[in-house]
Amino acid sequence: xxxxxxxxxxxxxxxxxxxxxxxxxxxxxxxxxxxxxxxxxxxxxxxxxxxxxxxxxxxxxxxxxxxxxxxxxxxxxxxxxxxxxxxxxxxxxxxxxxxxxxxxxxxxxxxxxxxxxxxxxxxxxxxxxxxxxxxxxxxxxxxxxxxxxxxxxxxxxxxxxxxxxxx
Amino acid sequence: xxxxxxxxxxxxxxxxxxxxxxxxxxxxxxxxxxxxxxxxxxxxxxxxxxxxxxxxxxxxxxxxxxxxxxxxxxxxxxxxxxxxxxxxxxxxxxxxxxxxxxxxxxxxxxxxxxxxxxxxxxxxxxxxxxxxxxxxxxxxxxxxxxxxxxxxxxxxxxxxxxxxxxxxxxxxxxxxxxxxxxxxxxxxxxxxxxxxxxxxxxxxxxxxxxxxxxxxxxxxxxxxxxxxxxxxxxxxxxxxxxxxxxxxxxxxxxxxxxxxxxxxxxxxxxxxxxxxxxxxxxxxxxxxxxxxxxxxxxxxxxxxxxxxxxxxxxxxxxxxxxxxxxxxxxxxxxxxxxxxxxxxxxxxxxxxxxxxxxxxxxxxxxxxxxxxxxxxxxxxxxxxxxxxxxxxxxxxxxxxxxxxxxxxxxxxxxxxxxxxxxxxxxxxxxxxxxxxxxxxxxxxxxxxxxxxxxxxxxxxxxxxxxxxxxxxxxxxxxxxxxxxxxxxxxxxxxxxxxxxxxxxxxxxxxxxxxxxxxxxxxxxxxxxxxxxxxxxxxxxxxxxxxxxxxxxxxxxxxxxxxxxxxxxxxxxxxxxxxxxxxxxxxxxxxxxxxxxxxxxxxxxxxxxxxxxxxxxxxxxxxxxxxxxxxxxxxxxxxxxxxxxxxxxxxxxxxxxxxxxxxxxxxxxxxxxxxxxxxxxxxxxxxxxxxxxxxxxxxxxxxxxxxxxxxxxxxxxxxxxxxxxxxxxxxxxxxxxxxxxxxxxxxxxxxxxxxxxxxxxxxxxxxxxxxxxxxxxxxxxxxxxxxxxxxxx
Numbered sequence: 001x002x003x004x005x006x007x008x009x010x011x012x013x014x015x016x017x018x019x020x021x022x023x024x025x026x027x028x029x030x031x032x033x034x035x036x037x038x039x040x041x042x043x044x045x046x047x048x049x050x051x052x053x054x055x056x057x058x059x060x061x062x063x064x065x066x067x068x069x070x071x072x073x074x075x076x077x078x079x080x081x082x083x084x085x086x087x088x089x090x091x092x093x094x095x096x097x098x099x100x101x102x103x104x105x106x107x108x109x110x111x112x113x114x115x116x117x118x119x120x121x122x123x124x125x126x127x128x129x130x131x132x133x134x135x136x137x138x139x140x141x142x143x144x145x146x147x148x149x150x151x152x153x154x155x156x157x158x159x160x161x162x163x164x165x166x167x
Numbered sequence: 168x169x170x171x172x173x174x175x176x177x178x179x180x181x182x183x184x185x186x187x188x189x190x191x192x193x194x195x196x197x198x199x200x201x202x203x204x205x206x207x208x209x210x211x212x213x214x215x216x217x218x219x220x221x222x223x224x225x226x227x228x229x230x231x232x233x234x235x236x237x238x239x240x241x242x243x244x245x246x247x248x249x250x251x252x253x254x255x256x257x258x259x260x261x262x263x264x265x266x267x268x269x270x271x272x273x274x275x276x277x278x279x280x281x282x283x284x285x286x287x288x289x290x291x292x293x294x295x296x297x298x299x300x301x302x303x304x305x306x307x308x309x310x311x312x313x314x315x316x317x318x319x320x321x322x323x324x325x326x327x328x329x330x331x332x333x334x335x336x337x338x339x340x341x342x343x344x345x346x347x348x349x350x351x352x353x354x355x356x357x358x359x360x361x362x363x364x365x366x367x368x369x370x371x372x373x374x375x376x377x378x379x380x381x382x383x384x385x386x387x388x389x390x391x392x393x394x395x396x397x398x399x400x401x402x403x404x405x406x407x408x409x410x411x412x413x414x415x416x417x418x419x420x421x422x423x424x425x426x427x428x429x430x431x432x433x434x435x436x437x438x439x440x441x442x443x444x445x446x447x448x449x450x451x452x453x454x455x456x457x458x459x460x461x462x463x464x465x466x467x468x469x470x471x472x473x474x475x476x477x478x479x480x481x482x483x484x485x486x487x488x489x490x491x492x493x494x495x496x497x498x499x500x501x502x503x504x505x506x507x508x509x510x511x512x513x514x515x516x517x518x519x520x521x522x523x524x525x526x527x528x529x530x531x532x533x534x535x536x537x538x539x540x541x542x543x544x545x546x547x548x549x550x551x552x553x554x555x556x557x558x559x560x561x562x563x564x565x566x567x568x569x570x571x572x573x574x575x576x577x578x579x580x581x582x583x584x585x586x587x588x589x590x591x592x593x594x595x596x597x598x599x600x601x602x603x604x605x606x607x608x609x610x611x612x613x614x615x616x617x618x619x620x621x622x623x624x625x626x627x628x629x630x631x632x633x634x635x636x637x638x639x640x641x642x643x644x645x646x647x648x649x650x651x652x653x654x655x656x657x658x659x660x661x662x663x664x665x666x667x668x669x670x671x672x673x674x675x676x677x678x679x680x681x682x683x684x685x686x687x688x689x690x691x692x693x694x695x696x697x698x699x700x701x702x703x704x705x706x707x708x709x710x711x712x713x714x715x716x717x718x719x720x721x722x723x724x725x726x727x728x729x730x731x732x733x734x735x736x737x738x739x740x741x742x743x744x745x746x747x748x749x750x751x752x753x754x755x756x757x758x759x760x761x762x763x764x765x766x767x768x769x770x771x772x773x774x775x776x777x778x779x780x781x782x783x784x785x786x787x788x789x790x791x792x793x794x795x796x797x798x799x800x801x802x803x804x805x806x807x808x809x810x811x812x813x814x815x816x817x818x819x820x821x822x823x824x825x826x827x828x829x830x831x832x833x834x835x836x837x838x839x840x841x842x843x844x845x846x847x848x849x850x851x852x853x854x855x856x857x858x859x860x861x862x863x864x865x866x867x868x869x870x871x872x873x874x875x876x877x878x879x880x881x882x883x884x885x886x887x888x889x890x891x892x893x894x895x896x897x898x899x900x901x902x903x904x905x906x907x908x909x910x911x912x913x914x915x916x917x918x919x920x921x922x923x924x925x926x927x928x929x930x931x932x933x934x935x936x937x938x939x940x941x942x943x944x945x946x947x948x949x950x951x952x953x954x955x956x957x958x959x
Contacts, residue, residue, distance in 0.1 A: 019286060021286070022286070026285065029201075029202075030204075030285075033204075034195070035195070035198075035199075035201075035202035036194070036195015036196065036197070037195070038199070038201075038367075038368070038421070039201065040367040040368065040369070040421075040454065041453075041454035041874075041875040042453040042454045042455055042874070042875075043454065043455075043874045043875050043876045045454075045874075045875035045876055046367060046454070046875055048367055075195065076193075076194065076195035077194070077195045077196075079194070079195075080194055085193070085194075089193040089194065092189070092193050093185060093186070093189040093190075093193055094185060096185070096186065096840050096841065096843075096844045098189060098192055098193065098676075099422075099676030099677070099678070099844060099845075099848060100192075100366070100367070100368070100419075100420060100421045100422045100675055100676030101188070101189075101191075101192025101193075101197050101419065101421070101676070102197075102199065102366075102367045102368045102421030102422060103367050103421075104192050104193060105195050108193070123888070126883070127882075127883040127884050127886075128883075128884055130882075130883050131882040131883055131884045132882075133882075133883075134367060134875070134880050134882060135367065135883075136364075136365060136366055136367050136422045136424070136848075136852070136880065137422055137676045137848045138844060138847055138848050138851075139846075139847030139848040139849070139850050139851035139852075139886055139889060140847075140851065140882075140883040140886045141847045141886075141888060141889050142844060142847060143883065144883065144888070162185075163183060163840075164183055164839055164840045164843045166839070166843070166891060166892040166893065167602075167606040167828055167830075167890045167891065167892040
């Protein structure tokens with residue numbers, strides 16, 4: 001038994017026939033063909049599937065597609081605009097905050113909400129703020145740095161150097 | 168500061184160029200295996216055993232097949248008809264693809280369900296009814312060798328026990344002699360626990376067999392696409408799938424760390440089903456399957472001993488290992504090295520007597536023995552030598568930094584012949600440790616430690632000064648299933664001076680699209696932005712053995728430099744022709760040849776390349792392409808000096824890493840930003856086994872933490888803010904003097920952390936702590952030495 005639903009993702013409407021049990025992440029990836037949102041676990045622990053629903057970060061493996069009707073869904077594919085990259089994308093690139101790239105979309109979507117609520121987070125607030133998103137490659141140092149850089153960028157402050165610092 | 172020979176515009180070695188691969192990843196345009204969608208594709212899910220050891224009495228697929236959309240259920244008996252129910256492992260053992268009668272570990276593949284959607288495949292899996300007759304599993308590797316232990320591998324003719332192999336290296340008698348006459352001997356039993364790489368992308372594939380062309384395209388999560396193509400041809404050649412008809416595509420890989428080297432049953436079943444149905448088959452395992460069934464790492468039980476003089480000179484070491492390989496030896500090691508490169512375990516110290524032996528056993532645990540971001544068992548070896556060095560320092564009453572300084576191999580003594588047969592290429596261990604000590608303020612910390620102890624607070628300082636061995640490897644010793652472990656690069660420069668280069672390796676996040684371009688830019692002077700790098704497609708890339716064991720830069724990186732040098736030689740001939748001078752009159756600076764003494768008479772590399780297509784000298788082959796297969800003359804020996812500072816809560820036993828300084832020496836640095844990124848990541852994968860991760864099984868063979876809810880991958884909160892730096896001691900035999908770095912921190916960090924925690928509580932009588940050192944484990948150890956009795 002399927003149900004016809006319409007999901008609004010990055011401003012565009014996607015109408016699809018889904019089983020009521022289908023997870024939102026599968027609807028996004030397979031029915032809407034937006035494969036930038038990833039799946040890294042089956043216990044809602046890793047955060048690779050993090051998206052924004054009405055501006056709030058959410059793990060799209062914890063929500064059914066049918067529950068997301070009528071909501072504004074934002075995924076990584078919607079971040080860049082005709083004017084260029086979103087500051088968080090720039091921040092991740094310039095500060096080498098990604099290696100394999102698998103956790104990156106979820107990590108950036110989470111960071112966007114974090115900075116929305118707390119434009120000037122401390123390092124500790126950033127670390128706790130992204131603790132629902134696992135990264136196996138980077139050791140998190142540069143993700144923290146990237147979020148700090150993005151915070152400066154979004155507020156029009158002087159931008160920190162993006163050269164690596166060594167002891 | 169790293170000195171650069173090229174301008175920033177060319178972007179050769181030493182420039183912190185931003186990564187070329189980032190653009191697609193930050194915009195959600197990566198192409199990972201689960202993003203591959205083919206017309207008519209079916210989905211596969213796998214029924215797995217709830218028991219660690221059981222007879223299969225019956226598999227009833229009736230209910231599953233009755234579900235609309237379920238297309239087929241495949242069992243071992245089905246594969247047996249085609250001789251595909253067993254496969255070889257990389258260590259020349261054998262592994263079931265699907266069982267015909269017995270399951271050997273919990274979560275083992277039992278049957279595969281094929282359906283028209285992911286969800287229906289899962290429904291089918293739930294509906295397959297399997298009757299098992301459970302048996303008592305062998306879970307303790309020590310008991311596996313008991314005379315009354317059941318012989319697990321009854322499939323092996325004449326097998327009478329669970330012993331797999333015995334290995335040894337070094338001089339047993341000489342070492343025993345030194346131990347018998349030594350002033351001081353320290354001895355410790357330690358377990359390097361079973362852990363899991365847990366890359367954030369799990370494993371999977373899309374197998375697409377075209378019946379008309381008899382051609383298989385295999386999209387899969389593999390770190391070694393060419394080797395896998397050969398393995399598929401060897402396993403499936405008898406059904407007509409030969410190597411020229413197999414294309415393995417390794418698209419973007421979401422982390423590997425060694426876990427994507429082996430061939431898992433799921434891949435083989437997907438190929439078999441696609442071969443039989445003609446439909447593309449997608450198999451993507453979920454996280455729990457990944458943790459519970461895919462290759463583990465480590466699981467070495469080590470008895471380590473060190474002998475030395477009473478004034479602190481190390482004289483000998485002796486390690487005895489019991490390796491728990493699970494149900495089959497499916498390690499990913501070079502074929503002649505059953506314990507990988509464990510024999511690096513004499514470390515960074517100058518002494519002449521060592522003996523190591525290992526025995527491997529079968530148990531009812533999942534098979535494996537992969538790296539976890541380490542060069543073939545180096546982590547186990549480094550943990551043993553670095554723990555023993557600290558214990559020895561404690562026993563002779565010397566500061567562990569001072570004792571290391573006094574025992575290091577000296578800079579001028581390289582190349583250095585180790586007592587276990589290695590020829591260390593280069594190093595400057597004193598400089599590395601001194602730099603780390605200066606950066607962290609070592610002597611002030613020792614004073615602070617005393618002050619804090621007086622207040623009942625525990626501060627610990629731990630050191631690890633390790634030597635890695637990477638870049639496998641020289642073809643006289645290193646092969647996988649007979650295939651020599653060289654690697655390759657092919658460079659094609661187009662008429663307008665822009666290039667594409669292809670490699671036999673495969674990045675899983677290491678940044679090859681940037682660093683390989685920088686190596687070629689260094690050698691040819693073509694801006695790195697103009698050099699496109701491709702890997703991971705066996706139809707287009709030259710043959711190579713893939714990316715693991717920090718081998719890409721030492722092997723394929725060298726191949727890139729050598730191929731580029733062939734092109735530079737050709738460029739010189741063309742430049743001489745264009746400038747109407749002899750080759751001897753020309754000099755090179757990055758990007759152009761000019762006439763000695765007349766720098767205005769010059770030809771840029773772009774002009775030269777254009778001439779190679781439009782106006783090449785008579786008698787010269789046209790075009791501008793080169794290929795090189797690089798067979799390294801030696802391995803490379805990166806090193807590091809790490810210092811960790813921990814604070815231990817005297818009441819809760821909570822452990823906090825206050826600071827961690829890592830000084831790495833990976834030889835010449837291609838891209839400092841990427842090297843630093845690799846070190847950061849490796850350090851977090853070092854704290855993981857030191858304090859958090861371990862796959863735990865109960866006596867009945869059940870895994871107790873087989874999901875991300877309870878297998879503790881560090882988050883940004885557990886991971887400290889790392890401080891890193893470097894010394895540079897080039898590899899003398901390597902074309903660009905580089906050594907490889909991606910794994911050093913994972914290898915070097917755990918003993919630094921454990922040494923720090925032990926140091927924090929050493930005055931209470933703690934001599935050793937087993938990893939992962941959790942607060943509860945520390946609490947129990949402190950209870951044993953009576954600390955809490957005193958406190959209450």
